[in-house]
Amino acid sequence: MKLSQTFTLYGLLVLVLFSCQVTMASWFYLGVASLAAQTAKQKPETCGGVPGLVYRQIEMCKNNPDAILCVGEGVRLGIHECQSQFRYERWNCTTKQEDSVFGPVLTRATREAAFIHAVTAAGVVHAVTQSCSAGNLTDCSCDMKLHGRVTEDGWKWGGCSDNVDYGVWFAKTFVDAVEKESDIRSLVNLQNNQVGREAIAKQLHLRCRCHGVSGSCAVKSCWKTMPNFNEVGKFLKKRYEKPTEIAPRSKKRLRRREKLFRKVPIKGDELVYLDPSPNYCRQNPDKGIMGTRGRECKKDSKGPDSCDLLCCGRGYNTEVIRMVERCHCKFVWCCKVKCKICETMVDKHTCK
Ligand SMILES: *[C@@H]1O[C@H](CO)[C@@H](O)[C@H](O)[C@H]1NC(C)=O
Ligand SMILES: *[C@@H]1O[C@H](CO)[C@@H](O)[C@H](O)[C@H]1NC(C)=O
Numbered sequence: 001m002k003l004s005q006t007f008t009l010y011g012l013l014v015l016v017l018f019s020c021q022v023t024m025a026s027w028f029y030l031g032v033a034s035l036a037a038q039t040a041k042q043k044p045e046t047c048g049g050v051p052g053l054v055y056r057q058i059e060m061c062k063n064n065p066d067a068i069l070c071v072g073e074g075v076r077l078g079i080h081e082c083q084s085q086f087r088y089e090r091w092n093c094t095t096k097q098e099d100s101v102f103g104p105v106l107t108r109a110t111r112e113a114a115f116i117h118a119v120t121a122a123g124v125v126h127a128v129t130q131s132c133s134a135g136n137l138t139d140c141s142c143d144m145k146l147h148g149r150v151t152e153d154g155w156k157w158g159g160c161s162d163n164v165d166y167g168v169w170f171a172k173t174f175v176d177a178v179e180k181e182s183d184i185r186s187l188v189n190l191q192n193n194q195v196g197r198e199a200i201a202k203q204l205h206l207r208c209r210c211h212g213v214s215g216s217c218a219v220k221s222c223w224k225t226m227p228n229f230n231e232v233g234k235f236l237k238k239r240y241e242k243p244t245e246i247a248p249r250s251k252k253r254l255r256r257r258e259k260l261f262r263k264v265p266i267k268g269d270e271l272v273y274l275d276p277s278p279n280y281c282r283q284n285p286d287k288g289i290m291g292t293r294g295r296e297c298k299k300d301s302k303g304p305d306s307c308d309l310l311c312c313g314r315g316y317n318t319e320v321i322r323m324v325e326r327c328h329c330k331f332v333w334c335c336k337v338k339c340k341i342c343e344t345m346v347d348k349h350t351c352k
Contacts, residue, residue, distance in 0.1 A: 025052035027178065028101040028120060030068065031075020041065045051099045056177035066137050067170060070127040074171075075101075078123030081233035082116060088305035090280035090292050090312070104288035109185055109274035111243040114192040115236060118271060121175045121196030122232050129167030129200075129226055133160050140166035143224070151222050155208055158221030164204060168197050184274065187254050188246060191272050198268050199235045203227045239271040246272050281312035292351045299349055311351035319348045 029052045030037045036050045040061055047053065047061035047068070061068045079101075082093040091112050095101050106113050132140035142160035149157050175193050179186035204224045212218030227235075244266060245257040254266050266272065278284075283291030297307035297316055307316045327342035 025099040026101060026106075027052050027054075027057055027071065027174070028075050029099045030072040031079060031120075032095065032097050032101055033099075034072055037069050037072035040068050054177055057174055060174050060177075064137070064139065064170075066131070067128060067139075067174075070131050070137075070170075071124055071174060074124035074127035075120055076123070077126055077229050078116075078120035081123070081229055082119050084230075085115075085233045085237045088303065088310070090304070090310060091277075092290070092295075094288075094290055102288075104286065109188045110277045111240055111271060111273045112277060114188070114195075114243060114271040114273050115240045117189050117192040118196035118199065118236050118239070119233065121171055121193040122199050122236065123196075123229070124171040124175055125164065125167040125197050125200045126226060126229055126232070127167075128170045129162050129164050132163045132166055151206075151208075155220040155222045157223065159207075159209075159223035161224040162204065162226045164201050164224075164226060168201050171197055184246070184248070184250050184254075187250065187252075188272050188274055191254060191266060191270070195239060195269055195271055196236065199232045200226055202269075203231065203235065236271070239269060244270045244272045246274050248274060279312065281314075295351045297349050297351055299347070307349050307351070314352045316349045316351050319350070320345050321348050 030050065040047045040050055042065075044062045044065040047058045047065075050058075050061065053061060079093070079095050083095075086093045091105075093112075093116070094103070096103060100106075102116055106116060128137070128140075131137045133142055135141060140163050143163040143165065144161070146157035146161065151157065172193070176190055179190050181187070181190070203226075205227060206222055207225050208220060208222040210217035210220055247255045247257045247262070254272060255262055256264065256266070278287065278289060280289055281292055283289060283293065292310050292312060293314075295310055297310040298305050299307050299316075301307075304310065323344045323346055325342055325344070326339040329337050329339040332338050
């Protein structure tokens, strides 16, 4: 790296350090400012300048400079999955390139905040574990605990099993470091972080393969792999749809708000919330609500993307759009594909 560039990077970190001590800064920033993660990796002593890190996280950043890149990658995974899961909903998981990243949505313990906490915690587990398996981190590698043993079906454990224990440990230590453990808000976040970690740890897949001459299956081996991150997103979205409301006066331990079920302990896969969600219909920048004006909706859908639901009953505008496509393609011997050009008109609806 050129000297001038290095100075710019330092400049950025110093600037950010001195100018943005805003309350909202958070480690999520590592996901949108890959520069900050990159610099912290190359110069671990700059970890203190990354906005939003608490003391414990700065220490982990200094001691595991490679892993800090994974944290950034994990946040990006989480953001991407969040936006994909919510792309047709009123709240669509908008983020900003600022240190608050998710904006004021996280100031209240709503089910949306719960999803963000879970999906980013899961992202960190996923990214760290993948780096372990790729041999990119010094503190971990593939999980060899089962190597040499035999599965129930008589297959041998082999290959590289994803070392999810390390990923879970890292994510727990790093992500949970923000929480104080003494107030209810922290307890809620801790529970949701855990749901995210378990969404991976409890869903490991078994993969097996035959080896041997021409598929003779002389050697059969199995290993464990993490679920695809999209599966993790789907799993968490289901939990988001059935969240558990917490009694506002819970102390030390979370309790359900619903009196009848107070005694039923909260399970490891329940996303929890304290505050009811706004309807996200009208723009309100102070609360980080974008509103649904201008969002594209589907006229005949019955789901959340229907014009009725997405536009909150305000109605929608319809535009006719001309689409030009290749069509009626034919294979011509040999070897060409000939197409015609077709024009179609499609209606595009956007919320008023
Ligand atoms: C491992 O490191 C290599 C080289 O830096 C990089 O290309 C690759 O994406 C990394 N893999 C993971 C899973 O982090
Ligand atoms: C979410 O919706 C807003 C409009 O309300 C739009 O500007 C934005 O691009 C959308 N974000 C994503 C990630 O789809």
